[in-house]
Amino acid sequence: MEFLNDMALFVEVVKAKGFRGAAEASGVPNSTLSRRISALEKAIGLRLLHRTTRKVELTEAGQIYYERCRRIVEEARIAHEQLGEMLAQPSGVLRASLPVDFSVTYLAPLIAEFARRYPGLTFDFDLTPRRSDLVSEPFDVAIRMGEPENSQLIARPLASLRAQLYASPAYLARSGEPESPADLSNHECLSMLKSGAGTWTLNRDGDMQTVSVGGRFSLNSVGMIRRLATLDMGIILMPEAIVTDDVSSGKLRRILPDWYGAPLPVYAITETRLIPAKTQRFIEFLRERLGSL
Incomplete structure (x- = not known):
């Protein structure tokens, strides 16, 4: 990640035709920019810039490196924006195991509200009294009432019901x-x-x-x-x-x-802390709504 940041700073210096302009555009101090670009050149083993008192110019190697860096930085920017859009509007199938009576009585209108908020999602819900196995079964999340039984799973508290x-x-x-x-x-x-x-x-x-x-x-x-x-x-x-x-x-x-x-605790149970955007949004939504109970 630090190497990618240095590449982005290098692109800024070239676009601004100097460290002063790049410092103003990036918010990174002039001295820090100079040190980071020097470290980048040292890591690559090639001089990328000719430095003068007025401006900087690309070396032949620097020109080739700049074109590659510019494309990489742009692709990274686009990927970052796309990931942001995925987080804002997740899509796909959300598979959840839910407690029967609490879901029918109380969660149903909340789930309908969540579905309207995220039209790109479809839902596969399992409402049974049994405790689903999140390791062997394809559930993204399980909503459970009472203290979690399996310490190997990740339990996120949603509410505490009196x-x-x-x-x-x-x-x-x-x-x-x-x-x-x-x-x-x-x-x-x-x-x-x-x-x-x-x-x-x-x-x-x-x-x-x-x-x-x-x-x-x-x-x-x-x-x-x-x-x-x-x-x-x-x-x-x-x-x-x-x-x-x-x-x-x-x-x-x-x-x-x-x-x-x-008090009866309500938890969202997942197999891992690394969860997709659809699951993350569902848990956040339920915590927001159930937390007021």
């Missing part, structure tokens, strides 16, 4: 509304728990309470948990972004509003 408590009005009318976290142990609680039993840790301004909860259902689907809650089957602890439509429609209502569950 879980809150919700239930349907009909369930609360039938079973009563809990007045404290301890009351949850007497309610049907729907969550990703083995055998339908476990604990929830809730926080209110630093006051932490861990509550034993249980219910009739053992589930591995966030979407099913949410759906059962709207069908009056129990209380859920879930990020607002996932239940926002049900809350807006009145199917679910927030309870114990001062209490929150542990």
Whole structure:
């Protein structure tokens, strides 16, 4: 890269017919220009310029070298501009593995906005509960909720979602509304728990309470948990972004509003830090939108 920079400075000196004019055009001090061109001549082993007090003139070798350098510098400039355009308007197929329920409920309108912003992109999305293998499968990125499992992959944080408590009005009318976290142990609680039993840790301004909860259902689907809650089957602890439509429609209502569950991190997972422009733009876009949650 330094050698290419010296070539560009050499072209500037020739175009300006002197070091003073080249210094004004490039912003590089006159003395630095002279030293860099001398170092270039030494590296090549040929004199490129005849220096006089008024101007510089190309030697025969310098003329040949100048023509080659001018083309190389111009091609580098064009390549730089084209790469800039690729970053601004990426194209190709973006292959992503996405969490099912969070994507359908919350990411879908964001993805539509992203697609309108970058019309040169097409999309290949895989929405399944399984954890995709980014090493053996052709995904550019995976969006995951919860702490990353594979330390060999690159995890970029997008957001941290606070879980809150919700239930349907009909369930609360039938079973009563809990007045404290301890009351949850007497309610049907729907969550990703083995055998339908476990604990929830809730926080209110630093006051932490861990509550034993249980219910009739053992589930591995966030979407099913949410759906059962709207069908009056129990209380859920879930990020607002996932239940926002049900809350807006009145199917679910927030309870114990001062209490929150542990934050649920959202990550973009890639196999490597060197990612193409399409993936970079997608991650940046989601971080911008999800960061406000």
